[in-house]
Amino acid sequence: MFGSLERFTGILIEHFAGHLPLWLSPVQIVVATITQEGDDYAYEVIAAARKLGLLAEGDLRNEKITYKVREHSLAKVPVLMVVGKKEAAERSVSIRRLAHRIRHRWG
Numbered sequence: 001m002f003g004s005l006e007r008f009t010g011i012l013i014e015h016f017a018g019h020l021p022l023w024l025s026p027v028q029i030v031v032a033t034i035t036q037e038g039d040d041y042a043y044e045v046i047a048a049a050r051k052l053g054l055l056a057e058g059d060l061r062n063e064k065i066t067y068k069v070r071e072h073s074l075a076k077v078p079v080l081m082v083v084g085k086k087e088a089a090e091r092s093v094s095i096r097r098l099a100h101r102i103r104h105r106w107g
Contacts (some may be wrong), residue, residue: 023079025055026056029056029078030059031056032081033059045083046058065084
């Protein structure tokens with residue numbers, strides 16, 4: 001019984017080339033900051049996403065945003081929410097799906 005489940009999981013991962021749908025992804029959302037000025041707001045966004053039942057993580061490292069975007073894109077994270085000084089002031093997030101970029105007001 002478990003062998004068929006493992007085969008199905010392998011076929012699913014191969015079919016989607018590791019790019020799993022949002023509902024099946026082990027990490028659904030990563031909230032990345034551009035500068036440290038957005039850290040507090042990033043924590044709020046992470047908490048709001050978790051409250052909605054989403055699997056959210058934060059990337060608050062002191063790295064360039066292009067590095068963070070590339071790293072999480074290669075990890076096939078379905079949604080990357082970018083928070084900077086401007087987004088924190090406007091209470092919004094910049095949402096990046098693997099192939100799209102959307103600006104959305106959060107909250």
